[in-house]
Amino acid sequence: MMKLLALGIAALLPTAAVAQTPPAPDATVTSPDGSIAVAVTTDGDGRALYAVTRRGKPIVSPSRLGFLFTDARKIERNLKIAAVTRATRDETWEQPWGEWRSIRNHHNELRVRLQETTALARVMEVVFRVQDDGVGFRYEFPAQPSLPKANIAEELTEFNFAQAGTAWWKPAFLWNREEYLYNRTPLAAVGTAATPMTVKFDDGTHVALHEAALVDYASMALLRNEQANGFKAQLTPGSNGPKVTKTGAFTTPWRTLIVADDAPGLYHSHLMLNLNEPNKLGDVSWVKPGKFVGVWWNMIKGTWSWARGPKHGATNAHVRQYIDFAARNRIPGVLVEGWNVGWDGDWFGNGNNMNFSQPTEDFDADALTAYAKRKGVSLIGHHETGGAVSHYEDQFDAAFRFAADHGERVVKTGYVADAGQLERRLPDGTIVREWHEGQWMANHHIRVLEAAAKYKVSIDAHEPIKDTGLRRTYPNWMAREGSRGMEYNAWGGKNPPEHEVNLVFTRMLEGPMDFTPGLLSLKGQDDSDILSTIAKQLALYVVLYSPVQMAADTPESYAKYPKAFRFIRDVPVDWQDTRVLTGEVGDHVAVARKDRTSDDWFLGALTDEQARTVPVKLDFLDAGRTYTATIYRDGDNADYRTSARHAMAIERRTIRKGDILTIAMAPGGGYAIRLEAARRR
């Protein structure tokens, strides 16, 4: 005998029930242009529900709000809407670096104060911010005697999609670190999914479900509930019972829904960045976007090793060679992995020997730093924790001082350990295991940013926590991995041609990814073939945004493809404007970006395994101005499945605003274009 009994009896007494409670205040809000509407209600059992519509059409049907606690009664039933307040904001702010210089934050806000009608009378506020292109909401708990400390067992937030559709998603809570190919399934066939999850409803509407400002909280995954297209939040576990522990007043991350007519519309939304706090670091002129090369691919290929010995990669000779190559090609950064003590032996998930201020004998840090400086190049550091996270935190100050002393503006961090196996040392010295995306690691990554900022060092995190837009608050968080990058093309199970097209409308909605493109040799371990044309490798520099963009191949390889490499030399990594011109999730995409410091535009386009010619209209160019286009396109017989994957044609044309490009993309191919603006007369 159970809960529905209560519901059943309530259902018998609608009039009585209404008679007992005063009419609830109106808890609805619309976006500035009125297209998106959100309504908060309570059901007969006092459960709080929210629903979202767009142009009158349901997007999210009524979905529950609430929390389970490990040591207190849950907050879910017996709630009333005690108060409603509204606000509206329209402001424009500037990114120090990024895909866009200027970002407009225009939204209407609804704050709903929910209070329990029981003796406990606990208060839970839900705040919605509604833009024309999406909705963000979060919980805000005031400090209250009846909830002095919140030990959260689970968040009961639901996301009941109002339509069936197709979903692109990655599994959550598996053994490795978000490095999976994307599944494309009906919404009703989604397993436990990481966010962002991208959905195309049967009516064509596109929705991306994610979260913003993941601070001092556990990352959210999506678990199917009993609704046909419904999901519920599932928070990442913590080592000590509650998934999240909070004291006094607290807020959760924002749960975000971008809603658009098409895939490009998802990419154009600034919802997530707008929901993050402004820059906390003050003057960040020391955060410098730039390309880099690195002592890396030869390790991934197995030619060199991270560990010391005959195959050691990070030797003075190798590093000098890379510095010379970078200098010759005006590439400002040189990454060196395996430069420090701690890599010998079984470091995987076991990085307690890693020392981030002690180079190996064959890596003369001081001499190499001086050599790089003379050549106008700076080293990029590497801190691989091997999962020994507390051990890394012990070394923060020494590690980042060492980095700054050796001219490192950027440090690449690493957390190579299996899911749920990151080492955290408690005050009493015992070691417990944490998940990559749990509350403790969310806080760890911010501790890294703060420790690095003291020394004006920026961070490129691998095996990271998901990106939720914190680069706005901490502009020294320049990039991260968090998905399958180029490295997979070295091994078995290579990235299929559709992978990067999937990334644009899924992983890239999070923010910059250190994908490490530009593998012009198109070769992995054992001379295995990469499933891409050479032109596509160039297009990736425009399509997959990162302010720290690697030229991932070796100097020897680039020497073999000087014409293609020219584009890698020319393409910038910082932009004042970005337009996704065409795109279908997983099929094809074309992106145009405008150089941050000139009037030049760059275009990148990709297809999946299908040959495609998608017309692209250049109506974003300045009227009455000519542009000289250098087009790197697939050769007429190019095909990722044959030796013709290297076939590429390079053409120069004059382009004007409104011109329409119809450039054939080969199977597994694409194209890259530089558009040089003519000087104004």
Added chain:
Amino acid sequence: MMKLLALGIAALLPTAAVAQTPPAPDATVTSPDGSIAVAVTTDGDGRALYAVTRRGKPIVSPSRLGFLFTDARKIERNLKIAAVTRATRDETWEQPWGEWRSIRNHHNELRVRLQETTALARVMEVVFRVQDDGVGFRYEFPAQPSLPKANIAEELTEFNFAQAGTAWWKPAFLWNREEYLYNRTPLAAVGTAATPMTVKFDDGTHVALHEAALVDYASMALLRNEQANGFKAQLTPGSNGPKVTKTGAFTTPWRTLIVADDAPGLYHSHLMLNLNEPNKLGDVSWVKPGKFVGVWWNMIKGTWSWARGPKHGATNAHVRQYIDFAARNRIPGVLVEGWNVGWDGDWFGNGNNMNFSQPTEDFDADALTAYAKRKGVSLIGHHETGGAVSHYEDQFDAAFRFAADHGERVVKTGYVADAGQLERRLPDGTIVREWHEGQWMANHHIRVLEAAAKYKVSIDAHEPIKDTGLRRTYPNWMAREGSRGMEYNAWGGKNPPEHEVNLVFTRMLEGPMDFTPGLLSLKGQDDSDILSTIAKQLALYVVLYSPVQMAADTPESYAKYPKAFRFIRDVPVDWQDTRVLTGEVGDHVAVARKDRTSDDWFLGALTDEQARTVPVKLDFLDAGRTYTATIYRDGDNADYRTSARHAMAIERRTIRKGDILTIAMAPGGGYAIRLEAARRR
């Protein structure tokens, strides 16, 4: 940069890798008839995998084994098969009560000793027991210095089905207690599912995935993994970090896979009972199957109340009326709910006022007990904890002594609280919240059985933990709820006609269910119509097995349908044999059961919302013997959607072995048959 690197490099050195390790011992086993085979292997990364085939066809493709711990490195990679031992068993044992008197346990056993090749060198044994109709396996950990205490964060067991198919499943980890309708979806569309999950592969093979002997461990749900038809275990959370805590040597519950050619084959398997330990209670002749009526449906309907006041149900007058009715109809039990102090006010999830030895003023326990005894009837007690579980344990001795003193042979327990909200008091007095199916509650239910057994009381648990066959070990655990029962037909959202047909091949694979059939009025609250014919209500007594079977309707209602009620009076609740004659999951079923104490057989058949006539061959009857059949079938115009739902025909026929019945079932209908065996000459 990540795990696949290791895999990638391993892949480069297959010969080297093999050269380093001696050939692993043969870790395969087949069922006694050779039809089912299990193989255990390790992959290049030292992960342990198991696979299952049937008649050479894959059923489970290689699936991982292992554990995550909150405070130790996981056991998953770097494992070797250190030893393999085999055993075979063929024994027959007797159920004190049940669907079958005699049960054969015939299996081959494979024990695989897995040991880490790392310095920790931890040992994990996996034991498989393979019957001709399925496989059970569990983990066994010896006591070992490198794992003195196991704080299990998650079990890494996978179940990768080798084929696509259709699944019938209920969601896990939602807000209430396993009381959901069954979803029917493609395997690839299953959300987080409770077990048992029933699957029909595209080739027609039927599989039921569940667990046996859930003792001192958290219940297992199924979470989709990245495989097309793959699942991984997800254990029920606990209040204090680890989902399961074990000290020294320990074993897990058995993970069970019943495999059959058709749905009836699933029901016929004794795999789960065989995997449980034998009776621990010694002489259980005091455990007595029997029907009961109760002061209950009028509360469910809202006519009476559990709480005191003008509508109070458990009054001396009402209870006497029910005792009289039971005595008149030779029904040995009378359930009374709301008889004790504690129901007034908000008891839902808040049962701390419940007192299980203090009747309300208007319930004279001593007088009613004496009255019942004179009439040859015994009261059935009721302990509704309202989720205050520690508060209930405080009263165990007083509660069961009170029950015994008042002639109660069975007590119905209840745990009405939302999932994850059961109150557990720690030694220091703080209250934490536990899940219905977590490790602590698994142990609580056994503490109840032991406390009750001291007073020769049996248990019928509502809002219980799932049934994993423990009735074999504790024969006083007679029945439980754990799914949507008749009560849902009182409220909105009534059980659809297919519900009971779904139950037979899902919930009923667990064991007895206190469904409370026999609602001959076919009316719920507000005179709302139940979606069933009256003949189906009779069929449920045969189809849905329980040794404590309720006649759920009121005496007033039964007085209106004397002919139909006759079958309820006649049908036994204890059997010597059971045959599922025909059946398709969710569509239709016909079950024959032989009375435990005579040669009479009883038949029950159900259909879903479709009218059906399914031929049934009676080849299980004794040759050369005549049987007098009393057939209760749907009337010719019967239909659950119209007032003709009450249309029923009763016919008498003489039946012999081999006769074929073709009885029309109406939409939402079925039939019930009593087959009285003629005396042998």
